[in-house]
Amino acid sequence: MSILHTVNKSPFERDSLASCLKFASEGASVLLMEDGVYAALAGSSVESQVKAGLGKLSVYVLGPDLRARGFREDRLIDGIKVVDYAGFVDLAVENDKVQAWL
């Protein structure tokens, strides 16, 4: 069963991302959205955690949420892909289920 995991909380405020990365199985997809997009930025104290996740997972970030917070693609950790709302829908359809880490 393929799973799309969504994380919408800041990694500095909650452990949603850490738990997601811990339990997501190899090959799963993770979409960072809302305050979760902060985890996608290079140079932060959670970068190594996200990079480790990129070794076994596909990581996406929701573009509109990233831009709302003042950041663009050039600030992302290498390997993270930007999707728009249509891309979010595609991910939801491509996977068997969506699991939200609230």
Added chain:
Amino acid sequence: MSEVVKKFMYLNRKAPYGTIYAWESLEVVLVGAAFDQEVSLMFVDDGVYQLVKGQDTAGIGMKNFSPTYRTLGDYEVKYIYVDADSLAARGLTQDDLVAIAYEDMDTEEEIENIVEVVDAARVTEIMDESDVVFSF
């Protein structure tokens, strides 16, 4: 007009848009400007994200309230502090933040940017010196 001037500090610890705290804090600061107190804003933890420049909310259908921070100098806010450790942990520098100008209407004193990055010891000091702390 009250003659007692108290030191008000607004402590901001949440990122914008994901929750309502940042917006609510800003509203209270603007309303509070009418009371002629000495006001400072402190940004720590995810609160530092509130000051990131270049915010564009067109894609999420929410009001972009970040331009309002640049007008705070006109609302008698003279001190804006950002915790250095919080910035560093998020891979940010002062270059990522908006600049906020201040002009004293009486003395015509102008300050180009009142956003000041401070260390933890200074944050503690400013907190201790404040008469009232509003937490958001």
